[in-house]
Amino acid sequence: MFDNLSERLERSFKILKGEGKITEINVAETLKDVRRALLDADVNYKVAKTFTDTVKQKALGQNVLTAVKPSQLMVKIVHDELATLMGGETAELNLQGHPSVILMAGLNGAGKTTLSGKLALMLKTKKRKNPLLAACDIYRPAAIEQLKVLGEQIGIPVYSEPDNKDAVQIAQNAVKEAKAKGYDVVIVDTAGRLAVDEQMMQEIAAIKHGINPDETLFVVDAMTGQDAVNTAKEFNDRLDFDGVVLTKLDGDTRGGAALSIRTVVNKPIKFVGTGEKMEAIDQFHPSRMADRILGMGDIVSLVEKAQEQYDEEEARRLQKKIAKNQFDFNDFMSQIQQIKKMGNLKDLASMIPGVGKALKDVEIDDNAFKGIEAIIQSMTPRERTNPEILNTSRRQRIAKGSGTNIQEVNRLIKQFDQTRKMMKMVTGSKMGKMMANMPKIPGMPKMPKL
Template identity: 55%
Template sequence: MFGNLQEKFQHIFKDLRGQGKVTETNIQDALREVRVALLDADVNLKVVKQFIADVKVKALGQDVLGSLTPGQQFIKIVNSELTTLMGETHTKLRLVPNEPTVIMMCGLQGSGKTTTCGKLAVTLKKQGRKVLLVGADIYRPAAVQQLITVAEQAGVDVYAPGTNQSPVTICRDGVAQANARQIDVVILDTAGRLHIDTELMAELANIRESSKPHEILFVADAMTGQEAVNVAASFDEQLGLTGIILTKMDSDARGGAALSIRATMGKPIKYVGMGEKLEALEPFHPDRIASRILGMGDVLSLIEKAEGVYDEKSARELEKKIRKNEFTLVDFREQILQIKKLGPLDSLLKMIPGMGSKMGDMQVSDDQFKPVMAIIDSMTPAERNKPDMIDANRRRRIAKGSGTTVQDINKLLKQFDQMRKMMKQFTGAGGAKKGKEMQRRLMQQARQAKLPFRR
C-alpha cells in the first residue's frame, strides 16, 4: 500500500534533510518533486494543485525557513496536509439504536462487494452485533450462493431467497425479517452495475426508497485509481452516498483513489480491504495513513491488531508456564500462529516507525515461518515438550522429515533456548509484575503518543 509514494517521499525528504539550511529554492524544488510523486500516484490534478498550494504557504513561513530543523518542519507540514486531505479523523458507521441499521452496498461489477459484505459482517460481529446479510444480486451467476458461503464463513445469518423475486422486494423483505428477529445490522448486497446503466441505477434508487438504508456505501477497487473516484462521484449524484470502502488496498502501490476521494467528493473512506481473508478489513484512519506514507509507521494500528487476536486466558496460562520454566516448542509454535493472524509480516514491520525506509526493496515473507513449523511438526510430542532430549540422531531424523538440515535444527533449538532464558528473566524475582507494568506503560504511551511530526 502506497509503496511507490513512500519511496519517492523518502527520497525527497532525505535530500531536504541533507541541506544545512533550507531556502525558498530548496523548498520549491522539494514541492516540485512532491507534485510529480502525487501525479505519478494517480492523484486528481485539482487535488494535487490545491495540496501543493497549501503546503507552499506554510512551508515558506518563518517556522520552516528559520528553524534549526527545517527538514523536519517541512515533513510535519506535509504530514498535516496529507491528513487533512484524507479527512483528518476516522468516520465511523452510523449505527442506530432500537432498530436494525440498514447498510446498502453498491458499486461496479468485480469490485469485491460480496466479499466486503462478509468482511463488514465479521467486523460488526466482533463488536457484539447480530448481522443479517441479504442477497439482492440476482443477475450474476452464483452470486447468491457466494453470499451464502461468505455468511457461513463469517458465522452470520443470511436472507437469500434466490432469483424469483426482484432485488427491491428481496431487500425490503430482508429488512422486515431483521425487524422480526431483532437483528442489529442488515447488509444489502446489491448487484454490480455501471453508473451509465439508467435502468439498473433506477433499481438502486428504488431499493433506497423501499429499504431506507442508514448507510449507502460505495465499494471501489483501489487499483482502478482515479477512475474509481469518477465512478463513485456518479453513484453519489444519483444515490447520495454516505461513505466509501476501498478494496484491494494491499495490492495498490499508488494510492491515488485514497488520496483523492475525500477532497473530490467530500465523502469519507470508512474502511479499506487489506487482503482476501474476511478479517482483512481495516478502519480508515487518515492520520495513520499519512504516517505510513511518510515512513513514520503506524503503532496504534499495530497495537489494535495485536489486541484483536489477544486471548487473555491463554496469555495467563503462558505466563504461568514461563514462570515455571515450562515454555515448550508447542507453545512456541502457538505463538507463531498468533503472529500470523496479525497479517502479512512485511506489513506489520512497516507499521514500526523507521522500518519502512530501512526495509527498502527487501521482501519479508510469511514463508519464512514454514521451515520452523515443519521442523516442530516433524518432532514427536515428547521432543516438543522436552527439547533437551533431542540428540544428534534425533536431529538427523527431524531434518530428514522436515526437508531441512541439521544446521537448521541446531539454529532453531539455540534460538529457542535463548528466548526461553530471556523470558525466565522477565518472570523471575518479581519479573512478571515488572513485565506487566512495562507492557501496561508501553501500551498507554503508544496510545497517547504524538508520533514524530504528528499534530
Template identity: 65%
Template sequence: MFENLSQNIEQAFKTLKGQGRITEINVAETLKEIRRALIDADVNYKVAKEFTKKVKDEALGQEILISVTPGQLMVKIVHGELTKLMGETNTGVQLASSPPTVVLISGLQGSGKTTFTGKLAKFYKGKGKNPLLIAGDVYRPAAIDQLGVLGEQIGVEVYKEEGNKNPVEIAQNGIQYAKQHGKDLVIVDTAGRLAVDEQMMEEIEQVKKAIQPNETLFVVDSMTGQDAVNTAKAFNDRLDFDGVVLTKLDGDTRGGAAISIRSVVEKPIKFISTGEKMEDLDLFYPDRMASRILGMGDVLTLVERAQEQFDQEEALKLQKKIRKNELDFDDFLSQIQAIKKMGNVKDLLGMIPGMGKLTRDMDIGDDAFKHVEAIIHSMTKSERANPTLIDGSRRRRIANGAGRSVREVNELLKQFQNMKKAMKRMNKMSGKGGKASRAMMSGMNMFNRR
C-alpha cells in the same frame, strides 16, 4: 501498499538534508518532487497542486527550532496536510439508535462488494452485533451462492429468495425478517453496475429509497486509481452515499484513490480491505495512513490487530519490555506466531517504525517466517536473550544449524537491531512529550482494555 509513493516522497525530502533553514527556494524543489510523486501515484492533479500549495504556505510560516531540522519539520507538515486531505478522523458505520442498522452496499462490477459484505459482517460480529446478510445481487451468476458460502464461513445468516428477481422486494423482505428474528445489523449486497448504465443506476436508487438505509457505502477497487475517483463522483451524484470502501489495497496500487477520493466527493473513506481473508478489513484512519505513506509505520493498527492474539498477561509483559527496550529473540519468536495470524506479513511489518524501508524491496510471502523461525531456533538460550553475543563463529554455527546462509543470519540480526533502535527513539520522544511516541504508548495501553 503505497511503496512507490512512499519511496518518491522520501526522495523528495532528501533535497532538504543539510539545509540550515527552510527558504522559498529549497522548499520549492522539495514540493515539486512531492507533487510529481503524487501525480505519479494517480492523485488528481488539482488535488496534488492544492495540497503542495498548502504545505508551502505552512512551511514558510514556520520557525525552525534548534533541535529540529528543516527536513523533520517538512515531514511533520506534510503528515498533517495528508491527514487533513484524507479526512482527519474515522467515522465507521453510524449505528442506528433503534435496531436494526441497515447498510446498503453499492459499487462497480468486480470491485469486491460481496466479499466486503462478508468482511463487514464478520467485523461487527466481533463487536457483539448479530448481523444478517441480504443477497440482493440477482444478476451475477452464483452471486447468491458466493454470499451463502461467506455467511457459512463466518457464521452469519444469509437471507435469500430463490427465483425472486426484484432486488427492492428482496431487501424489504429481508429487513422485515431481520426485525422478526432479532438481527441488529442488516447488510444488503447489491449487483455491480456501471455509472453509465441508466437502468441499473435507477434500480439501486429505488432500493435505497425503499429501505432508507442508515448507511450507504460505495465500494471501489483501489487499483483503478484515478478512475476510481471519477466513478465515485458519478455514483455519489446519484446515490449521495455516506462513505467509501477501498478494496484490494494489498495489490499493485499506487495509492492515488485513497488520497484523492475524499477531496473530490467530500465523503469519508470508512474502511480499507487489504487481503482476501475475512479478517483483512480495517477501519480507515487518515492519520495512520499518512504515517504509512511517509514511512513512519502504523503502531496503533498493529496493536489493535495484536489484541486479538494475546492474553492480558502476555500483553503486559510485552508492554514493559518495549518501554525498557528489552525485547529479545524469544519475544520476537512468540510475536511471530501471533503475527502469522494477523494478516499479510509484509503489510504488518510495514506498520513497525523503521521496518518499512527494510521490507520495501523484499518479496515477502506468508511463509517468509519459516526461515526466521529456523534461525532463531538454532540460537542458544543465551544468544536469544543477548544477541550481542553472536559473533562471526556463532553466526556460522547458527546458519549451519538452520540450513540458511550467514548472510540471512546477518540480515535478521540487523533488522532486529533496527527495530530496537526505532523503539528506543520512540521512548526518548515520549520522555520529551513527542506526539508520535505518546500515540504508540497509548496504543500499547489498549492491551489492558480487553
C-alpha cells in the same frame, strides 16, 4: 502499499537536507518534486496542486526552531496535510438503527460480495454485533451462492430469495427478517453496476429508497486509481452515499484514490481491504495512513492487532511458565498461530517504523512459518514439552520427518532459546507479554533499533 509514493516523497525531502532555513527557493524546489510524486501516484491534478500550495503557504509562515531541521519541519507539515487530505478524523459507522442497515454499492468486480462478508465478520468479532447478510445481486451467476459460502465460512446467516427477481423486495424482506429474528445489523449486498447504465442506477436508488439504510457505502477497487475517483463522483451524485470502502489496497496500487477521493466527493473513506483473508479489513485512519506513506510505520494499528489476539488468561498462564523457564514448543507454536491471525506478515512488519523501507524488495510469504510448523509438528509430545532433550539423533529424525535439514532444525532451536530468554526479560510489561513473544518472521531482515 504506497511504496513508490513513499520513496518519491523521501527523495523530495532530501532537497532540504543541509539547508539552514526554509526559503521560497528551496521550498518551491521541494514541492515541485512532491507534486510530481503525487501525480505519478495517480492523485487528481487539482488535488495535488491545492495540496502543495497549502504546504508551501504553511512552510513559509513557520519559524524554524534551532532544534528542528527544515527537512523535519517539512515532513511534519506534509504529514498533517496528508492526514487532512484523507479526511482528518477517523469516520465511524452509523449503527443507530434497530436493526442498522448497511447498503453496499459499486462497480462490477470491485469486491462488494467479499467485502460484505469481511465487514459482517468484523462487526461480529470486534463490535459484538449479530449481523445478517442479504443477497440482493440477482444478475451475476452464482452471486447468491458465493455469499452463502462466505456466510457459512464466517458463521453468519445469509437471507436470500433465489427465485425472486425484485432486488428491492428482497432487501425489504431481509430487513423484516432481521427485525423478526433479532439481528441488529443487515448488510445488503447488491449487483455491480456502471454509472452510465441508467436502469441499474435507478434500481440501486430504488433499493436505497426502499430500505432507508443507516449507511450507504460505495465499494471501489483502489487499483483503478483516478478512475475510481471519477466513478465515485458519478455514484455520489445519484446515491449521496455516506462513505467509501477501498478494496485491494494491498495490491500494486499507486494510492491516488485514497489521496483524492475525500476531496473530490467530500465523503470519508471508512474502511480498506488489505488482503484476501476474511479478517483483512481495517478501519481507515487518515493520520495513521499518513504515517505509513511517510515511512513512519503504524505502531498504534500494530498494537491494536496484537490486542485483538491477546488473551489475558493465556497471558497469565504463559507468564508463570516463563518465570519458571518452562516455556516450550507448544507455547511457541501457539504464538505463531496468533501472529498468523493478525494478518499479512509483510504488512504487519511494515507497521514498525523504519522496517517498511527495509522490506521494500523483500518477499515475505504468508506461508513463511510453514517450515517452522513442520519441524515442531515432527517432534514428539515429550520433545515439545522438554526442548532440552533434543540431542543430535533426535534433531536428525525431526529434520527427516519435517522434510527439512539439520541446519534448519538447529536454527529453529537456537531461535527458540533466544525467544525464551527475551521473553523472560520483558515479561513484566503488558505490551511485552503481547509483542515480545513473537517469533522472528522468516526472510525478514534484522529490525532497526527504535
